[in-house]
Amino acid sequence: MNIPFLDNWRKRHGMSRGVAVMEHGSSDAEGVAQLLSECELLRGQARSAGIELEDTPESLTALDQLMPLWRDGDPDVLARLGNDAGLYLGTVVVRTVPGARWQVWPNGRPVVRLASGREIDVVTAGRDWAFDGAPELSQTYAEASEA
Numbered sequence: 339m340n341i342p343f344l345d346n347w348r349k350r351h352g353m354s355r356g357v358a359v360m361e362h363g364s365s366d367a368e369g370v371a372q373l374l375s376e377c378e379l380l381r382g383q384a385r386s387a388g389i390e391l392e393d394t395p396e397s398l399t400a401l402d403q404l405m406p407l408w409r410d411g412d413p414d415v416l417a418r419l420g421n422d423a424g425l426y427l428g429t430v431v432v433r434t435v436p437g438a439r440w441q442v443w444p445n446g447r448p449v450v451r452l453a454s455g456r457e458i459d460v461v462t463a464g465r466d467w468a469f470d471g472a473p474e475l476s477q478t479y480a481e482a483s484e485a
C-alpha cells in the first residue's frame with residue numbers, strides 16, 4: 339500500500355519496533371508523561387480483574403499475579419496490551435524512582451532514562467511480559483529502582 343505521508347515520516351524517523359512512537363525532542367515533559375501514562379487497554383484489563391492501577395510498584399506486582407488469559411487471544415491485542423504494560427511500567431518508574439525521566443529516541447521510541455544514565459526500553463519489557471510472562475514487571479521495576 340502506498341501512503342505518501344507515512345513513507346515520508348518513515349524516511350525522517352526510521353522504523354520503530356514498538357507501538358508507542360513519540361516526536362523526538364518533545365519539550366513538554368509533563369505532557370509526555372501524561373500521554374504515556376494513559377494505557378487504556380491495560381487499565382481496562384486490570385479493572386475487569388479487580389485491580390486498580392495507581393501508578394505504584396505494588397500495582398506492578400498485582401499485574402504480575404494476573405492469570406495470563408489474554409495470551410490465547412488476538413496477537414494484535416496482545417501486542418497493544420504489551421505496549422501498554424511497558425508504558426505503565428515506565429510511568430511507575432518515572433513517578434517513583436528519583437531522577438528517572440522519559441526520554442525519546444530519535445526513532446520516536448519512548449524509553450526511561452535513570453539518574454545513572456542507563457536507559458530502559460520499557461516497551462520491549464512490556465511486550466516480553468505480555469507474550470512470555472518474563473521478565474515480570476515488578477522485577478524490571480526492582481532493577482530500575484536499584485540503579
